[in-house]
Amino acid sequence: MPSVYLHYFDTESCNSILETSGIIKKKGNQALGLMSIRCPGCKELNKPGSRFCTKCEMVLTYDAYAETLAKEQHRDSEINHLRVKLEAVQEEQNQRFDQVIEMIRYNPKLARLKREVLMTRPLKKK
Numbered sequence: 001m002p003s004v005y006l007h008y009f010d011t012e013s014c015n016s017i018l019e020t021s022g023i024i025k026k027k028g029n030q031a032l033g034l035m036s037i038r039c040p041g042c043k044e045l046n047k048p049g050s051r052f053c054t055k056c057e058m059v060l061t062y063d064a065y066a067e068t069l070a071k072e073q074h075r076d077s078e079i080n081h082l083r084v085k086l087e088a089v090q091e092e093q094n095q096r097f098d099q100v101i102e103m104i105r106y107n108p109k110l111a112r113l114k115r116e117v118l119m120t121r122p123l124k125k126k
């Protein structure tokens with residue numbers, strides 16, 4: 001039993017339990033937080049504590065992975081939100097265009113447009 005308190009960071013306590021149980025090998029006296037991290041993708045050796053590979057930007061920690069996933073989900077929901085807004089704006093624009101064309105058809109003096117332009121219809125949504 002240590003005579004002073006032990007302070008664990010990040011996954012150190014988990015690893016300590018796994019080492020004690022013999023599930024993983026002991027890392028010797030080297031502190032886990034000071035170990036370089038080898039990228040599983042490109043084999044680049046990254047500084048201790050790196051969250052992403054400096055060479056290929058692969059995630060190196062679970063926290064970085066979870067953060068990246070959350071950012072992607074946020075971005076996807078933003079894109080969907082903007083897509084819905086864009087469709088609504090396009091629909092409104094088409095309706096207004098139809099109204100203007102109808103008005104001009106009943107009273108061509110409202111616009112000094114060429115006949116060909118008046119016959120042009122907006123593209124229909126698929």
Ligand SMILES: [Zn+2]
Pocket residue numbers: 039040041042043044053054055056057058
């Ligand atoms: Zn890499």
